[in-house]
Every structure is written in C-alpha cells, then in structure tokens.
Amino acid sequence: MKNSGSAIDLSIVVPVYNEEAVIGVFIARLMRVLKELPELFEIIVVDDGSYDGTFTEIHRTSVGNSQIRGIRLSRNFGKEAAMLAGLERSLGRAVVIIDGDGQHPPELIPDMLAIWRLGEADLVSAFKRERSADSMVARLNAAIFNRVMKQLTGLDLAGASDFRLMDRRVVDAVIAMPERVRFFRGMTLWVGFREARVPFDVSERMAGSSSWTSRGLIKLAITAITSFTAKPLSWVFSFGCFGLAISVVLTLQAMYSWLLGIAVSGWTSLTMLILFFGSANLIALGLLGIYIARVFEEVKQRPVYLVRETTGELADV
Numbered sequence: 001m002k003n004s005g006s007a008i009d010l011s012i013v014v015p016v017y018n019e020e021a022v023i024g025v026f027i028a029r030l031m032r033v034l035k036e037l038p039e040l041f042e043i044i045v046v047d048d049g050s051y052d053g054t055f056t057e058i059h060r061t062s063v064g065n066s067q068i069r070g071i072r073l074s075r076n077f078g079k080e081a082a083m084l085a086g087l088e089r090s091l092g093r094a095v096v097i098i099d100g101d102g103q104h105p106p107e108l109i110p111d112m113l114a115i116w117r118l119g120e121a122d123l124v125s126a127f128k129r130e131r132s133a134d135s136m137v138a139r140l141n142a143a144i145f146n147r148v149m150k151q152l153t154g155l156d157l158a159g160a161s162d163f164r165l166m167d168r169r170v171v172d173a174v175i176a177m178p179e180r181v182r183f184f185r186g187m188t189l190w191v192g193f194r195e196a197r198v199p200f201d202v203s204e205r206m207a208g209s210s211s212w213t214s215r216g217l218i219k220l221a222i223t224a225i226t227s228f229t230a231k232p233l234s235w236v237f238s239f240g241c242f243g244l245a246i247s248v249v250l251t252l253q254a255m256y257s258w259l260l261g262i263a264v265s266g267w268t269s270l271t272m273l274i275l276f277f278g279s280a281n282l283i284a285l286g287l288l289g290i291y292i293a294r295v296f297e298e299v300k301q302r303p304v305y306l307v308r309e310t311t312g313e314l315a316d317v
C-alpha cells in the first residue's frame with residue numbers, strides 16, 4: 001500500500017477557490033480542533049487557481065507550521081481536481097475532505113474519527129441535516145439532482161456532501177481510478193467498503209459566495225450521470241423501438257385507407273410525426289455526442305490538474 005510507512009495518522013484536505021477572506025480564519029478554527037486530538041495530523045490546502053490572495057494567505061499560515069502544506073494549481077481545474085491533488089499528496093491513514101469556506105464544521109471531525117478508530121467504517125460521510133442556510137433555488141436544484149441521480153445510477157446522494165473521512169484503503173482505491181472526469185461523491189460510494197454517516201447542519205459561508213452557478217450544476221449533473229451510467233443510451237434505444245411500433249400501426253392504417261380509396265387528408269398527423277421523430281433524433285444524437293465527448297476526454301489522457309507551486313516541502317507522489 002502507498003504511504004504505509006508514514007507516521008501521519010490523519011490528513012485534512014481542503015480545496016479552496018478564491019477564499020482569501022475566510023481561509024486564514026478557517027485554518028485557525030481547524031487547528032483548534034485538531035490540536036485536541038491524539039493523532040498526528042497534516043493539513044493540505046489546495047488552492048484551485050484562485051485569482052485573489054488565497055495562496056498568500058495559505059502561505060502565511062504555513063510559515064513556521066510544518067503541519068500545514070499548501071499546493072497551488074496552475075489554474076482553476078474545479079473542486080474535483082483540487083480534491084484529487086490533495087488526496088494524492090496525503091500521507092495519513094485516514095483522510096478528511098472538508099470545504100474551506102466554513103460550511104463544513106471542523107468540530108465534527110473528532111466524531112468522524114471516533115467512528116473510524118472503532119474500525120467499524122472505512123468511510124464516514126457527513127450528511128446535511130439542515131439545508132436552511134442554502135437558498136430555495138439551491139435546495140430545489142439539489143433535490144432534482146439527487147432524484148435524477150438515484151433513478152439513473154442507484155447512488156443515493158440525498159444530503160450527501162464532499163465532507164467525509166476515508167480510510168487509506170478508500171483513498172488509494174479512489175486515486176487508482178484512472179478516469180479523468182471525476183465525481184468524487186459517487187466514486188467513494190462506488191468503491192464499496194463500509195460506510196457510516198454522521199449528520200451535520202450546513203452553516204452559512206464565513207464570507208464570499210458559492211461559486212456554483214446553475215450552469216455549473218447542470219454540467220456537474222451531466223458529468224455525474226454520464227460517468228456513472230449508460231442508461232440514457234438504452235432509453236434512446238427503447239424510445240426508438242416504441243417509435244417503430246407506432247409507425248407499423250400507422251403504416252397499416254395508411255394502407256387500409258388506401259385500399260378503401262379514402263387516402264390523403266393525413267397531413268396533420270404526418271407533420272406531427274415528422275416533427276416528433278425529428279426532434280427525438282436530434283436528442284438521441286446529442287446524447288450520443290455527450291458520451292462520445294466523454295470517451296474523447298478519457299482517451300486524451302491529460303493530467304487532471306497541474307501544480308504551479310507549493311509551500312514548504314512536499315512529499316513526492
């Protein structure tokens with residue numbers, strides 16, 4: 001197993017993007033919690049290509065504190081890539097992923113650790129109990145997203161967040177997955193092992209605003225679905241079969257009218273059919289396109305992220 005000789009018990013991975021105003025306060029809050037623990041820990045803060053002073057802040061907190069390491073990606077690669085960058089550099093036998101905006105309470109980490117220490121779970125997920133800190137639209141978006149995901153992939157993500165503790169076995173399994181387009185929340189469930197859940201209340205961001213846009217969420221949903229299931233493709237196939245059955249019935253009817261000499265006058269139904277199957281065709285093509293694009297992304301084999309600089313010493317990966 002990778003990193004098995006390490007003395008570090010616990011790694012905390014914090015992906016951040018333009019969190020200049022909060023990251024310093026957040027790390028201080030995290031340190032307060034971690035200092036109370038018997039475990040040897042490290043904090044890996046991944047700056048996902050922020051254009052504000054986030055990395056300077058991270059660097060400032062890391063000076064004279066070897067437990068804090070900062071990694072700066074060469075540009076904004078997205079939270080999924082930032083999390084991977086942190087995971088790949090983590091040394092701990094357990095790794096916690098936590099948002100750097102204060103919405104995930106670090107005070108929950110000791111509870112998560114306690115469950116892991118008992119050896120009863122390899123994955124301890126923090127579940128959102130209360131979403132009232134989120135806006136109506138955000139809650140509605142999440143509800144639709146989770147519903148669609150459950151239907152399509154069987155993964156129940158309701159209330160799920162990226163805030164979770166993973167045993168080294170889970171971390172290594174997730175890192176080993178070769179895909180470029182990643183959906184962490186689903187991947188940690190996919191690998192199996194034993195999951196335990198602890199509830200938490202989502203708090204307000206300490207500052208700044210969420211970087212999710214509706215467009216970003218739709219993109220995430222498409223990534224999540226197309227990287228976990230090919231079911232939509234089989235729907236298109238079933239839909240085609242259904243259309244074929246209808247067209248057989250209509251052909252029979254047309255022939256019947258022709259035989260009786262009462263043909264023509266079918267303009268309306270014809271137009272409807274053309275429009276209907278025309279658009280169905282386009283949708284099906286678009287869907288195929290999405291999957292082909294996914295294959296294209298994967299065969300290019302580009303790195304998921306690039307590192308621009310790091311604070312202090314970084315362990316080789």
Ligand code: UDP
Binds near residue numbers: 019048077079100210
């Ligand atoms: N984040 C990131 N890269 C991005 C967007 C966000 O690393 O491209 C970080 C962000 O700084 C925060 C966490 O991911 O620590 C969650 O992001 P955000 O608060 O925007 O999302 P939400 O809480 O609304 O899900």
Ligand code: MG
Binds near residue numbers: 099101210
């Ligand atoms: Mg947030």
